[in-house]
Amino acid sequence: MSAGGEPGGAGLFSREYPLARERFRAAGARAGLEVRSHPVPVSVPGVELTVDVAVGGARDARRALLVTSGLHGVEGFMGSAQQLAFLERLAVDPSLGRDLRLVFVHALNPFGFHMQRRTDERNVDLNRNFLLDSEEYRGVPEAYWDIQRLLGLSAATPARGLFPVNLLRCLTRHGQATTRDAVAGGQYEDPAGLFFGGRGLSLTGELLKAHLRGWVGEAQEVLHVDLHSGLGARGGYRLILEHDWETPQLRWFAHRFGEGRVEPSEPERGISYRKRGSLGPWCAQLLKPRAYDILIAEFGTYPIALVLLALRAENRAWLLKRDGLGRRLATAALREVFAPRGHRWREAVVYRGLELLLRAADVCRAEGVPTSRPRAVA
Structure with a gap:
């Protein structure tokens, strides 16, 4: 029986953010990593919010494995459990970190994790907030206002009529790809709407700007796994890349992580959509001239x-x-749609998450990452 109250992998799910943070810190220390806590200056009664980082391996290692969780707040329940699974394995088998710089970042959005929201304290979707230097925090996707009105995507303009009927109208008028992109691609005009990207760089972004380069040390190749839930078949996972279909980079990752699991961030043939302000291209810009790439791991729920x-x-x-x-x-x-209570689902995603992170460590150690940078979606 684990501290979370359930046996096996499901027990690595914590009841609340403070417990998840405590367990992460303890697991990092047991695994021989240096644990650092970075306060986030947001006032929440009864708890200090922190982004916690467990760093290990030689500072001058050539390659680094970076694993992040909780960028979307409430999704941190699953990501934290998967990070704990790897750290527990590392504690009994230190060779997993051989020749690597290991960087585990817990709860990139501690406000959302603690309050069981997907967004931060300003209602910002952090995976739409990381615009590049050349971009402005302005604009909406094609057909956004019509789709927003029909589907009630904003608290300021509740929808009229039945959701299934209105969704069918959206698909008929605009098609699946445009509808997906409009709903989830990121918008910068309606602070009360879903997938709002903000007016400027978030507190999380400022923290990463200050510390990410130091966390990865001297590594010249960085493989980043960012853990998410909510997209795809229940209990399974897909790896979303910021590369296009049929590119050498996508084929490289598909060969190493599974042909049926790897796909681009685009709406025509996969489970994803085009989005602005995602974390990967921004990290690539921040870490240049290092070779960097990101696997956005999406574990399906409902x-x-x-x-x-x-x-x-x-x-x-x-x-x-x-x-x-x-x-x-x-x-x-x-919370249920991003961290289902079902024991079978929790066991499955912890097992598959650990499998993914072990594979990522092996690939990073043996081969690093391709030299081409992730694309940015304007």
């Missing part, structure tokens, strides 16, 4: 329509400051 309905309900309950049972139900539903 059908995407249910995930979107839960996001919409929780966003409205939070921003309209609703109290009582309705707010609690909306929060519980959001």
Whole structure:
């Protein structure tokens, strides 16, 4: 029986953010890593919010494996469990970190993790916030305003009519690819809307700008695995890359991680969508001239329509400051669609997450990463 109350991998899921943080720090120390805590200056009664980092291996290692969790707050329940699984394995088998710089970053969005929200304290989706130096925090995707109105994507403009009917209207008018991109591609005009990218770089972004280069040390090749939940078949996972179909880089990763698991961030043939402000291209810019690439690991939970309905309900309950049972139900539903309570799902994603991280360590140690940089989506 683990500290989380369940046997096996499911027990690595923590009940709340402070417990997840405590367990991560302890696991990092047991694994022989240096644990560092970086306070985030957001006031929340009863708890200090921190981004915690476990760093190990030689500072002058040529290659680094970077593993991040909790960029989308509530998704940190799963990512934290998967990081714990690897750190526990590392504690009994230190050879897993041989010839590597290991960097594990826990709870990139501690506010969202603690409050069981996907966004930060300003309602910003952090994986739409990392615009490149040449980009402005302005604009919306094609057809956004029509799709926003039909689907009720903003707390300021609730939808009229039945969601399935309105979704069918969106798909009929605009097609699947445009609808996906409009819903989730990132928008910078409606602070009360879903997938809002913010007005400027977030506190998390400022923290990464200050510390990421130091965390990876002298490594000249960085393989980054960013852990997420909510997209794809329940209990399985896909690896989303910032490369296009049929490129040498995508084929390189597909050969090493599985042909059926690797796909680009685009809406025509896969589970994803085009988005602005994602973490990978921004990290590539920050870390240049190092070779860098990112695997966005998406572990499936519920059908995407249910995930979107839960996001919409929780966003409205939070921003309209609703109290009582309705707010609690909306929060519980959001947590469920990103960190399901089912024992079988939790066991599966911890097992597969550990499998992925072990494979990533092996690939990073043996081959590093391709030299081409991730593309940026404007």
